Amino acid sequence: MSAIRVKICGLTRPQDIDAVVAAQAAYGGLVFFPKSPRAVSIAQARDLSLASPVGLARVGLFVNPDDALLDAVLAEVPLDILQLHGTESPERVAELRARHGLPVMKAVGVAGPEDLDALTTYGSVADMLLVDAKPPRDAVLPGGNGLAFDWRLIAGRRWPVPWMLAGGLTPDNVREAILLTGATQVDVSSGVESAPGVKDADAIARFTAAAKG
Numbered sequence: 001m002s003a004i005r006v007k008i009c010g011l012t013r014p015q016d017i018d019a020v021v022a023a024q025a026a027y028g029g030l031v032f033f034p035k036s037p038r039a040v041s042i043a044q045a046r047d048l049s050l051a052s053p054v055g056l057a058r059v060g061l062f063v064n065p066d067d068a069l070l071d072a073v074l075a076e077v078p079l080d081i082l083q084l085h086g087t088e089s090p091e092r093v094a095e096l097r098a099r100h101g102l103p104v105m106k107a108v109g110v111a112g113p114e115d116l117d118a119l120t121t122y123g124s125v126a127d128m129l130l131v132d133a134k135p136p137r138d139a140v141l142p143g144g145n146g147l148a149f150d151w152r153l154i155a156g157r158r159w160p161v162p163w164m165l166a167g168g169l170t171p172d173n174v175r176e177a178i179l180l181t182g183a184t185q186v187d188v189s190s191g192v193e194s195a196p197g198v199k200d201a202d203a204i205a206r207f208t209a210a211a212k213g
C-alpha cells in the first residue's frame with residue numbers, strides 16, 4: 001500500500017466526509033475562517049466531526065485565532081489537529097500547542113528561496129508543517145487559492161517534523177509534485193471542487209488515486 005497520506009481541506013457537507021472516507025484520505029479539514037467560501041459554523045463542524053470515522057484525522061483550520069474562538073470551537077467540535085494558517089508567531093504556535101494539548105500544523109507560504117527559513121523556524125515549534133503557496137498580496141484568503149509555487153525550491157528538503165505539500169495541487173499534477181518534492185503527504189482544496197467551496201466526490205477520488213500512485 002502507498003505511504004502517501006492525503007488531506008482534503010474545506011469540507012462542508014456530510015457527503016464530503018463520505019467522499020473523503022471512500023477515497024481513503026487520511027485527513028479532513030474544516031475551515032473556521034468566515035471569509036472563506038468553505039467556512040463552517042460551529043454547529044456544522046460538530047456534525048461533520050461526529051460523522052467522521054476513527055482513522056480520519058479531523059483538522060481545524062484557523063487564521064490568527066484568538067483564545068475565545070478556539071475555546072468556543074473546541075468546546076463543541078472534536079478535533080485531532082489544529083492548523084494555523086495566519087501570521088501566528090512561533091511563540092503563539094508553542095502557546096496554543098500547550099494550551100489545547102493538540103498537535104499543531106503550521107502553514108508556511110512559499111514563493112521564493114527567502115521563504116524557506118520560516119520552515120526551519122516553525123519546524124522547531126510545530127508538530128507538522130504545511131508547505132503551501134504564498135498568497136498574492138491582495139488575496140482575500142491566506143490559503144485555498146489554487147496557486148502552486150515552484151516545487152523545485154523544496155526538492156529534497158527535509159525538516160525535523162512531518163510536512164505536507166499544498167498549493168494548486170490537482171488530480172492531474174499531484175503525482176508530478178510528489179515525485180519532484182519527495183512529499184509523503186499532500187493537501188488540496190480548490191483542486192477538488194466543482195465551484196468555490198463545493199467539493200466534488202469524483203475529483204477527490206481521482207486526486208487520492210493519483211497521489212497514492
Ligand SMILES: O=C(O)c1ccccc1NCC(=O)[C@H](O)[C@H](O)COP(=O)(O)O
Nearest residue numbers: 009036143144145146167168188189190
Ligand atoms: O481553503 C480555504 O478557504 C482557506 C481559507 C483560509 C486559510 C486557508 C485556507 N485553506 C488552506 C488549505 O489548507 C488549503 O488546502 C491549501 O491552502 C491549498 O489550497 P488549494 O491551492 O486551493 O488546493
